[in-house]
Every structure is written in structure tokens, then in C-alpha cells.
């Protein structure tokens with residue numbers, strides 16, 4: 001599991017850890033990790049042309065110390081000081097001692113150095129940064145992006161907001177970010193995360209001083225541990241019975257995909273509520289499905305998946321499923337018939353456009369502040385909100401957040417959301433709480449999309465569905481091998 005902490009939590013942990021160490025020792029741990037990543041990426045620092053962009057805080061201090069170490073190992077290093085009056089004193093002294101050249105941001109030499117740099121170290125702002133870059137810093141960042149070989153951000157790309165994942169103004173766009181101690185929201189939540197590039201974490205010994213993380217990024221072992229394991233005595237009821245209220249005459253495929261997602265996701269049984277013609281189509285593909293014309297008449301289930309391809313005019317059925325007092329997932333058209341607040345476990349699965357409609361804001365505003373708006377909706381409806389996107393967010397009403405790392409553009413195809421709705425519904429029926437059901441489903445769905453894409457071409461939702469058993473099988477196998 002990858003952890004994410006707030007700036008406040010990181011500062012408190014750093015203070016506690018620093019109290020046990022000699023002055024400057026913590027920064028030296030960070031610098032050692034940074035330098036070794038730079039050296040590895042450069043294939044050895046000797047002869048490399050490096051430019052350090054240094055702001056007036058400790059982030060600039062890290063970058064200056066790293067520049068000094070790289071100069072000591074034979075690199076040709078220039079430092080551009082954004083705030084010469086506030087440059088980190090020890091870092092700057094070490095940099096000069098190692099033979100580094102120092103220029104101010106407005107010096108023509110700064111532009112020339114950037115134009116021939118193999119590597120730019122972005123030490124303008126770290127976790128102390130607020131708002132976007134100032135104009136002079138923005139110009140240097142743009143030049144670096146246009147001219148330099150590679151940009152490595154120190155701790156996080158300067159100019160993005162550490163705790164929200166928002167990018168309120170000009171910011172560095174890095175190829176790699178070397179981050180210290182724990183993850184930051186800006187490194188996992190878009191749009192800021194898109195500016196971080198590949199993230200390398202450096203252990204500086206902070207973990208014992210950090211609180212349990214509210215935000216996490218699940219990995220294979222976490223997901224495998226959360227997956228319901230069908231035991232020998234399992235029957236169809238203990239594996240979970242899912243009610244699916246999805247699809248319509250206009251969109252029968254949504255019913256097929258949602259039912260398929262539930263069955264392939266491990267449901268012991270699926271009960272489908274919908275018009276006879278659609279039910280017949282569902283049963284011709286999934287003969288094990290039990291069907292009925294409405295939520296009231298379809299029989300007992302342990303969770304409902306509601307809304308994919310439902311079309312208009314099914315508000316009463318949606319209300320019946322939502323009001324059944326069972327865990328419920330609400331997707332797509334079902335989102336137009338939400339109750340004022342949910343009383344029981346609920347998982348909403350909007351994409352940005354649907355969340356925009358729900359909250360009455362522009363879609364661009366959702367994309368710019370994804371975590372903020374997912375949180376707002378989770379609080380407003382007392383439901384866990386799974387906001388789809390390349391980095392899908394799952395936000396519980398109590399503030400816990402899971403960020404999915406397996407997303408792929410291969411999932412940007414019609415019907416993949418219906419598969420996800422069925423899959424997550426099956427996990428709710430198996431007894432997972434909405435945060436677990438949503439984050440495990442997003443993870444598995446992403447891996448299925450990756451596998452389908454690897455098989456060649458542009459995968460369809462049906463291709464993604466077909467990959468679910470293989471993905472679940474390999475996650476379970478790895479778990480068994482480990483445990």
C-alpha cells in the first residue's frame with residue numbers, strides 16, 4: 001500500500017524525527033536518495049550538464065545539496081536562484097565549494113544553461129508551496145520543459161498544490177519526481193499528478209512518526225487481501241446475491257455488461273429487474289440469471305446495482321432499490337434519482353460530467369478540483385463517491401480516500417462503466433463496505449483493461465469483462481503464494 005499524508009502531518013512527523021537527529025541529518029537523507037536517483041537516471045553523473053532551479057526554502061536546499069554532490073561526482077552544474085536573498089545558506093555554500101556556478105533567474109546565462117542541460121532539478125517549491133509559480137519561475141519552468149533533456153522534481157513538481165492535487169497556476173511539468181518520507185496528494189490526484197511523471201519514493205525514516213494515512217493507493221497484495229475468498233462451504237447465498245437494475249430497450253447492452261460484471265466478479269447469483277425483452281436478452285447470454293419485471297418482484301438480494309443504461313422513466317424502481325435498506329451502487333441514469341441522503345451503505349459511480357450535473361457546476365471545474373468535488377458529493381449524499389477518470393478516486397463520507405493506480409485509457413470505451421458497476425455490486429453483495437468495494441473494483445477493472453489492451457487493438461467493454469476471471473485468479477494466486 002502506498003501512503004499519502006498531508007503537509008501538516010508531514011511537518012509534525014519531521015519535527016519529531018529531527019528532534020532525535022543531529023542538525024541537517026534529515027535533509028542529508030533526502031539528498032542522498034535524490035542524488036542516487038539522479039545518478040541512476042543519468043547513467044552516471046560524470047560529464048552531465050545539470051541545472052538546479054532553487055527557490056528560497058528547504059526544497060531549494062535539497063536541490064542545491066544534490067547539485068553539490070553531483071558536481072563532486074564530475075557533473076557540470078549551474079544553479080539558478082529564484083530568491084538569492086533567501087537561498088538555503090548551507091546548501092548554497094556546499095554548492096559553491098563543490099565548484100557549482102550560481103546565476104540569478106533573470107540572468108541570460110540561466111537561459112543558456114537550461115538550453116544545454118541534460119538534467120534540470122526542480123527545487124523551486126516543495127510542501128511549502130502555495131498558489132502557482134511566480135512569473136519569473138514560470139518562465140524558467142517553461143524553458144526547462146522546452147529545452148532541457150529531463151526534469152526531476154524534488155519532492156513534488158513546483159507550483160502544484162500539495163494537499164489537494166489542484167494546479168491553480170503555472171507549474172513545473174516533470175518527467176520524474178523524487179519524493180521524501182511519504183506520498184502527497186499532489187502526486188496521486190490529477191491534474192497535479194499528471195505533472196509529477198514517474199514517482200520515486202525515498203525512505204527518510206518518517207514512517208514511525210506519521211499517523212495512519214487517510215489516503216492510500218492500493219497495490220496487488222492489498223486488493224488480494226480484500227477480495228472475498230470463496231471457501232469450501234460457500235454457497236450462492238454466502239457469495240452474495242446481486243440485484244441488477246440496469247439496461248433498457250434503448251440500451252440492452254448495459255444490462256448484459258452489468259450482469260456479466262457481477263457474475264464474473266464472483267456473485268453467487270444475479271437477479272435482474274427489467275422489461276421482459278431485455279431480460280430475455282440477458283438470459284440468452286447469462287442463462288443463470290433470475291429475472292423479474294421490477295425491483296419489488298424480482299426476489300431477495302444482498303445488494304443492488306442500479307442505473308447503468310437505465311434510460312428515463314424508471315425513477316420508481318430506482319427509489320425502490322435505493323430504499324430497500326441494502327447496500328446499493330448507483331451509476332449513470334440512476335444518479336438522476338438520488339434520495340436526499342443515504343441512510344445505509346451507498347456507492348455512487350459518476351464520471352466528471354455526471355458529478356458536474358449532480359453538483360450543479362461546470363465539468364471543467366470538476367476536472368480542476370476532482371478531490372474537492374468528490375468529497376463534497378460524499379458529504380452531501382452521505383455516500384462513498386467513486387469519481388471515474390484516468391486516476392479514479394474513491395472517497396468515503398468519513399474522509400478516507402483511495403486513489404486507483406491501475407487506470408488506463410483503454411477503459412475509455414462505451415460500456416466499461418457498466419462492467420465496473422456490476423463488478424462493484426458483486427463486492428457489495430459479498431459484504432465489502434463501499435470504500436473497499438469501489439476501490440477493489442476499480443483496481444481489478446483497471447488491470448482487466450490493461451490485459452485487454454495488451455491483447456492488441458482497442459478493447460471493447462466485452463473484452464474487459466472477459467479478462468476479469470484471469471485478473472482475479474492471478475491476484476488470488478499471488479496472495480496464496482505470499483501467505
Ligand SMILES: NC(=O)C1=CN([C@@H]2O[C@H](COP(=O)(O)OP(=O)(O)OC[C@H]3O[C@@H](n4cnc5c(N)ncnc54)[C@H](OP(=O)(O)O)[C@@H]3O)[C@@H](O)[C@H]2O)[C@@H](O)CC1
Nearest residue numbers: 014026027030057058059125126127128129130131132155
Ligand atoms: N523539514 C525537513 O527537515 C526536511 C524538508 N525537506 C524539504 O523541504 C521542503 C519544504 O521546505 P520549506 O518548508 O522550506 O518550503 P518550500 O516548499 O521550500 O517553500 C519555501 C517558501 O516559499 C514560499 N512560497 C510559497 N509559495 C510560493 C509561491 N507560489 N511562489 C513563491 N514563493 C512561495 C513560502 O514562503 P513565504 O512566502 O510564505 O514566506 C515557503 O515557505 C520539502 O518539500 C522537502 O523538499 C526534505 O529535505 C526533508 C527534510
Ligand SMILES: [K+]
Nearest residue numbers: 122125154158
Ligand atoms: K519541487
